[in-house]
Amino acid sequence: MTTEIAAPAICPECDGPIVEFTEPQSGIITHWCENTECPGRIGDMLTFIADRKLLEIEGLGPELAMFLAKGGYVVTLADLFEFSNDLQTKINATGPEAVAIRLRQKGFPGAACIKMVETLGRAKTASWDRWLAALGIPMIGLSMGKVLATSLNLGPEDLPQLQERFKIACSMTIENLGPHKKEQLGKHSTDAYFADVVARLHNAGVHPTPLTQAVEGAEGVDAPLKGIVFCITGEFYEVGSREHITKNMVALGATAKTGVSKKLTHLLVGTEPGSSKMRKAGELNLPQLDEDWLTKTFKENGISVSGTLDWA
Numbered sequence: 001m002t003t004e005i006a007a008p009a010i011c012p013e014c015d016g017p018i019v020e021f022t023e024p025q026s027g028i029i030t031h032w033c034e035n036t037e038c039p040g041r042i043g044d045m046l047t048f049i050a051d052r053k054l055l056e057i058e059g060l061g062p063e064l065a066m067f068l069a070k071g072g073y074v075v076t077l078a079d080l081f082e083f084s085n086d087l088q089t090k091i092n093a094t095g096p097e098a099v100a101i102r103l104r105q106k107g108f109p110g111a112a113c114i115k116m117v118e119t120l121g122r123a124k125t126a127s128w129d130r131w132l133a134a135l136g137i138p139m140i141g142l143s144m145g146k147v148l149a150t151s152l153n154l155g156p157e158d159l160p161q162l163q164e165r166f167k168i169a170c171s172m173t174i175e176n177l178g179p180h181k182k183e184q185l186g187k188h189s190t191d192a193y194f195a196d197v198v199a200r201l202h203n204a205g206v207h208p209t210p211l212t213q214a215v216e217g218a219e220g221v222d223a224p225l226k227g228i229v230f231c232i233t234g235e236f237y238e239v240g241s242r243e244h245i246t247k248n249m250v251a252l253g254a255t256a257k258t259g260v261s262k263k264l265t266h267l268l269v270g271t272e273p274g275s276s277k278m279r280k281a282g283e284l285n286l287p288q289l290d291e292d293w294l295t296k297t298f299k300e301n302g303i304s305v306s307g308t309l310d311w312a
Contacts, residue, residue, distance in 0.1 A: 007031060013040030021138065024180040036076075036193070042069035046080065049134040053142065055123040056241070059115030067108065077134070078200035084120040085204055087113065122241045124206045128154045129258070131208040135198075137188055139181045146258055147175055149211050156207040162198050163189045209243050210250075211258055223253025224301060227265065231257045233277040234270030236291050239298065239305050248303045260284070268294065 008018050008031060016035030022028070033041045046065035050057035068074040073083055090099050091114070100110035126134075132145035140148070148154075151174045152165045166189035170182045177185075188194045230249065232242050239245060245268070246256045257264060260280040267281040268289045281288070298305050 011035065011038055011040065014038040023139065039066065039069040042075060045077070045136060046074065048136075049077065054130050054134045055126050056119060057116055057123055058119040059112040059117075060119075061112065064109055064112045064116065076197050076200075077136075078197045078204060081120060081124070081201060081204035081206060084117050087117045088121070091117065122243060124204075125156075125209050125243045125247060127211055127243060127246065127258075128208040129211060131206070135194075138184050140184065144176060144181065146211060147177065151175075151177075153210075154208065155210050157202075159198050159202040159206060159208065163191075163195055209247050211256065225249060225297070226253035228254040229257060229263055229265045230254055230268050230289070231260055231264055231277065232268045232270070234273035236270040236294065238291055239294050245294065248298060252297075252301055252303075260286070 007020065010016070011018055011033035014033065014035050014037070016033050016038055018031050019034050021030050021032060023030070035041065043062070043066040046060060046068065047062050049055050050060035050065070068080070068083070074080045087099060090102075096114045100114050103110035103113050128149035129142050129145035132140055132148055133142045148169060151172065152158075152169060154162075154165065158165065166185040169177065170186050170189070228249075232245060236242070236245060249268075250256055260267065260277045262284060264281075264284070264286055266289050267277065267286045269278070270291055295305050
């Protein structure tokens, strides 16, 4: 005999109402706390955006996420970056060790906070597909984020205009952007809460990196990497984050792509590369560029090579 389990109606964290959402295509049912200030919801959001596939925020694990949420330090994604900016100012003034000690005195996990601040600086220039997924819009994940970022040609200064861009997307024919996803974009294009969050993120220094860019001056002598169309796989611990690498290679005239295809001229290979990308690159006989080449190229062109703590 089977017993039907009733879906929760009240959130165990804040006693707020639970709403049900059914993904139209897959039929997957999820339940959400409707209270935007619910600590459980906020903690889950922070853990979600800290994932390596999204903003790659080291130090921001479940423990710190719930500490920030339950303490009221972070309610929105914008709060997180404003909180981090304040800590960075203190770190610049007194040093990371002094700030970590002060944080521990207040009950914070000090070391985790310092690590979080270091990587949040890099997250400000994470690629647009990651940012669109991190904003928490239902049905808009990394794959759809890539399509939207490319179709709308989103640039580093477009965060304040994102709602207008969503309205444009709703009037366009875009691959895999069906009526249900357009409905979600339409809702967020007029939502005052969402408008406040993206405006504050921009003011906090968030400037997402475009997936592809046309570079000014690419026809001239200041574009030494003109003609290179590349994709990145693996990590580059001596140079910096993927966003740092992509931004500066594009600035030198190269074109960035997110996947391996016949359009590429080179595969940029770091430590622990992805097996799928390596296999496809091998099938296409793509030339490979490594970290030594990248380090040499950046140094020759006056670009910082500062490893995992790079803030560019």
